[in-house]
Amino acid sequence: MTPQDMENRIVRYGDLIPCKTAFIDAHTPGSDQKENFTIIGGGVSESPDQHVHISIPHGFNIGAAGQPPKCRNSLHSHRTAEVFFVLKGRWRFFWGRWGTAGEVTLEEGDIINIPTGIFRGFENIGTDYGMIMAVLGGDDAGGGVIWAPQVIEDAADHGLVLGANGKLYDSLKGATLPEGVAPMQVLTQDELGAFPEPTTAEVVPGHVARYLDLVALADRAPAKVIGEHGILRDKPGFEVDFITRSSATDKVHSHDRPSVLMPMRGHWRVSFDGGGVTLAPGDTMSVPENLAHSAVPSMTGEASMYHVVATDDPAGATWAG
Known part of the structure; x- marks a missing residue:
């Protein structure tokens, strides 16, 4: 294998191509400055604008999130693993139906394996642009993202609608749901009851490692x-x-x-x-x-x-x- 062959399998930090409309909260104030990166695998982006750097199946996905200070990723859940390590900055990770069940602050190099089946979010609480690198379980990353109901409702107030097909439609750009595609339904109270609310003391010891x-x-x-x-x-x-x-x-x-x-x-x-x-x-x-x-x-x-x-x-x- 030649060095050029290997260069084709390297994604340089400076060559990362962001997507600013990857998820349903892309227009929601406080979350509208996020940059999402799909580095290896298809990722979980809901936008056709998402660039995939390396599409070779690995059994997992590699991605990243870049955010300026005070920018947050809204509450969501995954069916498979979601692991982050902090490359740059200082980040707060929080979880629970309303994001109040528990939280932890991670510094550069720290790593967190967020339990599946709980709502989680994260925000850059540093003073400069921050970056977290992600490993998502499975080649299909668990079949997408499950959003807390308030995230879907807030997004609709700012022009973004998520279809039941997992695709985003931006009414600010004149897009509408295609014929036969219904909007993604929010979870019912019974469905929400199946999402655990673990405390900080329950999550951190077995899911966070310090650099x-x-x-x-x-x-x-x-x-x-x-x-x-x-x-x-x-x-x-x-x-x-x-x-x-x-x-x-x-x-x-x-x-x-x-x-x-x-x-x-x-x-x-x-x-x-x-x-x-x-x-x-x-x-x-x-x-x-x-x-x-x-x-x-x-x-x-x-x-x-x-x-x-x-x-x-x-x-x-x-x-x-």
Whole structure:
């Protein structure tokens, strides 16, 4: 494989193409400055304007959200896993029917595996543009997003209607629901009752890992962050490892399925038969299955990276109550 072949499987941070109308709250004040990025896989965007950078199936999706200060992503739920790590900024994650059941603040490098089946949202509470990177379970990312009723109702007041087909229609641009397509129905009270309301104390210990703790745990070997034997014990259909300068090795290895490298700090040199490429923080690299490769820091200073690979576990529910 040539370096150019590998470059075609790298999405550079500076080359990310955003979608500003990805979801139903794109016109709602407080949420109308979001930028959504679909990096690997189809993602869960409701907009035909969403650009997909790499469409190769991996068993999971990689995406990102970029938001200026005080901008939030509205309350929604997924049927499969949704994992975030903070690349830039300071973020508040909150959950529950009204977003008041619990919350946690994450700093750069921290990671959260938000339980499935609960309404969740997040906002940039930092002082500059922030970015969070996301891993979504399954190739189809669980079949879309389930919105809290008030989100759908607020969106309609600002011209956006979500069809029952999962597509957005912007009345401000003259769009209307096609014949035969009804608007997405809001959840009934009985349906809403099936969504748990876990407290902060119930969620955080088993679903949040702090960057500095991971750095310490990855001192001698990569830290298993999410997985059957991970710090956050879960089987969401993929595993997440954390690697630092201390635990990186130039020993070549391969996987029987595509894997993804996502640097958090420092520059990393990925070597393979045929050449090598260098990754910077915010870059996302899809490593082909069965390709022998190694990844080590290429410069002095702090270096850390997240690594994601699919497993044979079903990408199903992760919250047991």
